[in-house]
Amino acid sequence: MIAGTSIPFVMVAPNGARRTKADHPALPMTLSEIVETARSCHAAGAQALHLHVRNDDGSHSLDAGRYREALAELAEAVPQMKVQITTEAAGIFDVSAQVQCLTEVAPRWASVSVREVARDVELAPSLYAACAEMACEVQHILYDVDDIKLLQQWQQRGIVRPGQDSVLFVLGRYSAGQVSSPADLRPFRASLPGVANWMVCAFGPDEHACLAAAAQEGGALRVGFENSLTAEDGNPHADNAASVAALLKRIAL
Structure with missing residues (x-):
């Protein structure tokens, strides 16, 4: 929730690493499209943007120059909009490339998948130390309870620094059907009952139902075409701003 209000904090994730205009013509891929999407989503009520940048051929990029631009x-x-960069590997980048991206961009906010970093766990201390040194807020991407256990181990060992406690619970997967349900949130909340800074994203047509359930529990919300292109009735959202507006209307009811 936004401090002092009952309004949930909403981040838009407008494109992700994999989808293209073949999936939805309004999915932003160029920088100008991303900027225009940010404007429209902020006007619709989103306070933050989860940023993926693309190469000229539309492929996923961790290029520091593209991020800085x-x-x-x-x-x-x-x-007024907070911006979080992704370090997602997307089956392309190794952990050293992810660390290099962070150190060269020096963002204020970044998402980091613990299971991706675990591919080269010896680099984990330097990744979290670099984020602490540059005052970059880290949001840990958690796909299941095993990811939570790994994060807790790293916290206990001091690999993850104090204050680096923000998490994103991912409901559903990149897979055929891409479905999730509000019940998917339960094991995450049970495994991290005391976490204060938590956010949820959800794949599939029940995205908004999952996010509404998270909002009732005080969670922050991530919505957008990275996770779902359609409403519950299967009809596609016109664009990311329409999805943001529909979610906030649903929560306000």
């Missing part, structure tokens, strides 16, 4: 453009276009 995008962050500068977004800061000018929507200065």
Whole structure:
């Protein structure tokens, strides 16, 4: 929730690493499209944006120069909007490339998948130390209870630094059907009952139902075309801003 209000904190994830305009014509891929999407989603009620940048051929990128350019453009276009960069590997990048991205971009906020970092666990201490040194807020991407256990182990060992306690619970998967349900949240909440800074995203047509359930429990919400293109009735959202607006309307009812 936004401090002092009953309004949930909403982040939009407008494109992700894998989808293209073949999936939805309004999915933003170029920098100008991402900036325009940020404007419209902020106007619809989103307070933050989860940023993926693409190469010229549309493929997923962790290029520091592209990130710095995008962050500068977004800061000018929507200065009130918080921006989080992704370090997602997407089956392309190794952990050293993810660490290099973080150190070269020096973002204020980044998402990090613990299961991806675990591919080269010897680099985990340097990744979290670099984020602490540059005052980059880390959001840990957690896909299941095993990821939570790994995060807790790293916290106990001091690999994850104090204050690096923000998490994103991912309901559902990149898979055929891409479905999730509000019940999927239960094991996450049971495994991390005391976590204060938590957010939820959900794949599939029940995305908004899952996020509404999370909002009732005080969670922050991540919505957008990275996770779902359609409403519960199977009809596609017109664009990311329409999805943001529909979610907030649902929560307000």
